[in-house]
Amino acid sequence: MELWLLLILLGLITYFIINRSVARITRTPVWLLWLVMMTPALVLGGWTLAKGEDVPLPTELMLALFVACPLLYWLLIQWGRRDANPPASQKTQTENQASVASRQVPAIAKEPTLRPITKQEETDLRNCFPWGVYYLQNVEYRPQAVLCRGKLRTNPEAAYQTVRDNVEAEFGDRFFLLFQESLSGKPFFALVPNPQTKTREDGIPKERQPVEGKALALGLMLITLFTTTVIGVRIAGFSAEQLTSDPATLLQGLPYALALMAILSIHEMGHYLAAMFYKMQTTLPYFIPSPFFLGALDLIPVFFLGTFGAFIQMRSPVPNRKALFDVGIAGPLAGLIVTIPLLIWGLAHSSVVPLSDASGLLNYESLDPRFSLLLTVLSKGALGSQLTSAMAIKLHPVAVAGYIGLVVTAFNLMPVGQLDGGHVVHAMLGQRIGAIIGQITRLLMLVLALLEPDLLLWAIILLFMPVADEPALNDVSELDNWRDLCGFLAMVVLVSIILPAPVTITRLLNL
Known part of the structure; x- marks a missing residue:
């Protein structure tokens, strides 16, 4: 059941990204591009259903799929590309x-x-x-x-x-x-x-967000608060039957919901306030609730969060690379400032359980923190001598929210395309070098997914994202040394989250 839900979720995300990124530049049907890029996931899912989780997919087949499918995807885009420019033979190098x-x-x-x-x-x-x-x-x-x-x-x-x-x-x-x-x-x-004017026909400045937009943002936030609270009930160990028979049980989901909503809200408000500082037009944060049937609550997999996250929509171009950097890094930085304390508090109130084959990075009932250097250090600091080499962690609901916040921070810091990390690297090194780093990052994530299959979803999503970030109005002026240092530290945080703890550190911490 978890596998099918994961494939459905991945399929929806994949279709959305393809439709937004390449549908306008190629005549190749979106469904065909979607099928090509979903092939590795579908093959892996079919193999798991047929052979079981204990029999891994042959490495040669996996590598062949990850090489052939992106290549075919690119060829299909080029084959159907819409040519809005004069023939190449009529262009000079300057025209290109x-x-x-x-x-x-x-x-x-x-x-x-x-x-x-x-x-x-x-x-x-x-x-x-x-x-x-x-x-x-x-x-x-x-x-x-x-x-x-x-x-x-x-x-x-x-x-x-x-x-x-x-x-x-x-x-x-x-x-x-x-x-x-x-x-x-x-x-x-x-x-x-410039398609913008100082005022609309009714004389209201464009900088002021319409009341309808604010109402929509508030409505989505309340709906997401409800969906995350219901999922928080499940994370707290209560069943759907208990929830329906006693609505007061819903209060048990608030610790998870409020912690997660705080992390996501402050992350997006970091972007919002930085954009406001540079007088850039933007919407309020919009939350994306994930719908579900209450009767199927007990069947919902552990990676179901109750929300697909939140976003703000930029309605004006970025003035320069300094603004691009500040807006890009403000979200992860603000989110991390809230995530770390919540995660430490949640870990301190979590319990340890024996390490087993079921332990992993997606199992909140038996989380193995050793896959992440930062999580390893925080877990040992919070649990002390309770956490040993033979133990895993049963996360408190607040720790689950903090852990998700750590994952969200890491994903957003990926230096690819229009992710926050993509903005940061673009602002530091320029658009061309930023695109090269994005391409290298996608390939490294594919390799890492072969070593840690739970990261496969990340690798596939990154594979669909364009590596080139949109330029700022002034995309030539470089950053100061202070911002370059902050950008480097942000990449250090990313590496500390996604890479496992070295053996020397685990031995030092008795893990």
Whole structure:
């Protein structure tokens, strides 16, 4: 039953990601792409049902699937790719770079069609580039952007600020001004249409979120509080029959629900407040409740959380890499500040049980903390001499919420695409290097999943995610040393969560 529920959940997530990421760029049916990428999971599930969990899938077959399916997935996308650009034979190298730059425009600026600028407006535009700041050499026109190429003569931040002020003085809010690096590493400016206006037709500023959006956020939060509370009842050891016969039993699920909701809320509020600091338009956090039938409560697997998490929706582009870094790291940092104390308290109120074959990283009744260095250290610190090499942990409901918070933090810190870690690495090292690191991370997770099968779901989800993060408006200016250090420490936290404790440490801790 748990296996089928996991496959259904994975299938839904996979379809959603494929539909959002590649449906617009290829004519290949989404269902076919979904089937190709679900093949490893379906084969593994079928093998487990036929042979049992004690007989592992042959390593050669698993490796073949993980190599062949992504390759076939990429070929199918290329085979059906929508060609919105002129034939390659008609493009020069500069035009190819412009095409890449046009595709890198933030999503908010991709839909409008650029209005042609007149000769006089082009002259005015050229005057926006002072010779001593950015020596403009040529202006190129593309369907979604006006590209201004030249030579940078001062530091990137000062150049962007000067040119942006001049463009705004000349054209108002007609354009977004992007500052990016071409494929050859040379910085260039791009003007793209700004679909936003200062006010809507009714005169209400766009920065103010509609009442309907706030009501939706509150409604989803209350529903998610209920679903997590019901799951908390199961985690606390009560059955569906006890819950239906005595509704007061629902109170037993509150420790788990409130702890988990606090972790998720503060994580998203970290993003929200950082975005507000940079005057970026964003929604309030939206929670995603996971529906279920109360009568099937006893059949719900242990990895069912009562929620699929929470998110905020950015409604304006990121101004620069510093803002991208701060908004990206604020969520995991804020969530971790709450997660660690809750996890330590929950572990201190947990009990130890004998280590068995059923112990693992998805079994809250018998959790083996040794798969994670950070969890090992925290568990030993909280339980002391009770936790030995022959013992596992039966988690208190608050410890379950803290443990989930640790997992959520680790997943969000993965340096892939538009995850928080992807934003952080992109801001630190640039978009191109960030994409390379994202690709390496996905491959390393596949290898790690072969050693720890419970991480297979992570590996598959990461495999579907685009490795390239969307650029900031000023995507050239680099971070200061302090932010680089914080980003490095964030990656250290990620490694300490996902990698097992070394033998030397387990021996030192008597584990």
